[in-house]
Amino acid sequence: MGKVAQILVAAGKGSRFEGDIPKQYASLGGKTILRQSLDHLKLAYPETALFVIVHAENDSRLSSSLEGFPGKTITTPGGATRSLSVKAGMRILADDPPDFVFIHDAARPYVSQRVMQDMLRSLETHQATAPVLPIVDAVKTIDGGKLGEDVPRSQIRRIQTPQGFRYKDIWPAYKEMSGTENHSDDIAVARTAGLSIGTVYGDEKAFKITYPEDLEKARNMLTSKTYMATGSGYDVHRIEKGNTLWLCGIEIEAGFSLKGHSDADVGLHALTDAIFGALAEGDIGDHFPPDDPQWKGAQSHVFLSHAKDRVKHRNGQIMHVDLTLICEKPKIKPHREQMRNRIADLLEIPIGKVSVKATTTEQLGFTGRGEGIAAQASASVRLPEYDG
Ligand code: CTP
Ligand code: MG
Numbered sequence: 001m002g003k004v005a006q007i008l009v010a011a012g013k014g015s016r017f018e019g020d021i022p023k024q025y026a027s028l029g030g031k032t033i034l035r036q037s038l039d040h041l042k043l044a045y046p047e048t049a050l051f052v053i054v055h056a057e058n059d060s061r062l063s064s065s066l067e068g069f070p071g072k073t074i075t076t077p078g079g080a081t082r083s084l085s086v087k088a089g090m091r092i093l094a095d096d097p098p099d100f101v102f103i104h105d106a107a108r109p110y111v112s113q114r115v116m117q118d119m120l121r122s123l124e125t126h127q128a129t130a131p132v133l134p135i136v137d138a139v140k141t142i143d144g145g146k147l148g149e150d151v152p153r154s155q156i157r158r159i160q161t162p163q164g165f166r167y168k169d170i171w172p173a174y175k176e177m178s179g180t181e182n183h184s185d186d187i188a189v190a191r192t193a194g195l196s197i198g199t200v201y202g203d204e205k206a207f208k209i210t211y212p213e214d215l216e217k218a219r220n221m222l223t224s225k226t227y228m229a230t231g232s233g234y235d236v237h238r239i240e241k242g243n244t245l246w247l248c249g250i251e252i253e254a255g256f257s258l259k260g261h262s263d264a265d266v267g268l269h270a271l272t273d274a275i276f277g278a279l280a281e282g283d284i285g286d287h288f289p290p291d292d293p294q295w296k297g298a299q300s301h302v303f304l305s306h307a308k309d310r311v312k313h314r315n316g317q318i319m320h321v322d323l324t325l326i327c328e329k330p331k332i333k334p335h336r337e338q339m340r341n342r343i344a345d346l347l348e349i350p351i352g353k354v355s356v357k358a359t360t361t362e363q364l365g366f367t368g369r370g371e372g373i374a375a376q377a378s379a380s381v382r383l384p385e386y387d388g
Helices: 033-044 060-066 082-093 113-122 167-175 186-192 212-223 266-279 300-313 333-347
Strands: 004-010 050-055 073-077 100-105 128-133 140-143 146-150 163-166 197-201 226-240 244-247 250-253 317-326 354-359 372-384
Touching: 004 033, 004 082, 033 050, 033 060, 033 100, 033 113, 050 060, 050 082, 060 073, 073 082, 082 100, 082 167, 082 186, 100 113, 100 167, 113 128, 113 163, 113 197, 128 186, 163 167, 163 186, 167 186, 186 197, 212 372, 226 266, 244 266, 250 333, 266 300, 266 317, 266 333, 266 372, 300 317, 300 333, 317 333, 333 354
Parallel strands: 004 050, 004 100, 050 073, 128 197, 317 354
Antiparallel strands: 100 163, 128 163, 140 146, 226 372, 244 250, 317 372
C-alpha cells in the first residue's frame, strides 16, 4: 500500500445548522464533531501519514479539538467554497506528495472502516473512487412548489465522503481551479478532469450533519446501540534486590523490588493491556515502545491513564475491571483497598467497579519460588455498536 494522506475540510459556516457556533465545533460525545471525524478517519486507516485539517479561523476551538490526537496533523486556512478549501488542503501535500489522498467532510463524524478498505482496493484500478448509496424513496422533480415528473430512482445515487484519489492525478485538476469555483463534491472535479472513477458501497452511518436534527441522530448513535467488549491482559516481572516495589499504583515496602524498563508495576501493566484488548488496539508495547527512552522509568499510571483516554476517544465507557495478582509475597490483602482506590481514581470509575484479587501458586513455579510476580486482568468496556 502506498502513502496515504487525508484532508478533513472544516472551513464551512454551517449556515443550515443554525447553531451559535459552526457545526464542526458542536459537541458530540464529549468531543467536537471535528475531532470525532478526525478520530474516526484515523481508526479507519491508522497508517495515514498525514492529516490536513482545513479550517476557517485558527482559534482555540481548533487547537483544543486537536489536543492529544495520536497522528500527524497540519492545519491550513480554507477558501470561500468547499472546493477551494479542498484545494488549500491539496496544496499542502504538493511538496511531499502522497500516493493516495482521501477527502472527508468534518461534518461527517462517523467513518466506516469497511468503506475505507473497499476504496483502497478500488484505487488499485481507478484514479478516483467514492462511496455510493441507493435511494429508497420515490424521487420527483419540483417546479414552483408543485410536484412534477418521476425521476427514475435506479438512475441516481447518493454520494458520501471520504472520497479517494490518486494524488498525482487529482492535484492538477485542483491546481488549475479558479477563485470562484464550487463543485458538489470532489468526484465532480475528478469527472471534469476525465479521471476513471470507481465506486464502493457506502455506509448509512457516514451521514452528514447538516441540520440540527442530524446532531440529535449522531448523539443517539453513541448511546442507543452498544456492545460489551471484554479484554484480557497478562504480565510478569522478575523480582530483584531492593526495598520497595510498585503494585497497582502504590509503593509497598516488601524488602525486594521488581525489575523492568518502567516502574515495573505488573498489576497496572496487565490492566492496561486488558483495556487495549477490549478496544482491539494492540498492546502496551505498541502504545509505549520499550526501546523509546521517553518511557524509561515511566510511572505505570501514565500507561493506564492513556488506555482510559483511548476508551473515551472511542466513545466508550469502562464498566468493570478485575485483576488477579499471582505471588507468594507481598501479602496483598492489607493493601487491597488502597489499590482499588488508586485504580478507580486513575480510571475515573467507582471503586465498586474495580476488583483486585490475589493468589499464591502453592510455592510452585516461578511465582511460587519467588522469582517473579505475575498479574492477569480483564476489562469490560461498553462501546458504540456503530464503531468501525
Ligand atoms: N467546507 C469547507 N469550506 C467551505 C465550505 C464547506 O471546508 N468553504 C466544509 C464544511 O466545513 C463541511 C464540509 O465542507 O465539513 C461539507 O460542507 P457542508 O455540509 O455544506 O458544511 P457548511 O458549508 O459548513 O454548511 P452550510 O452549507 O449549511 O453552510
Ligand atoms: Mg455548504
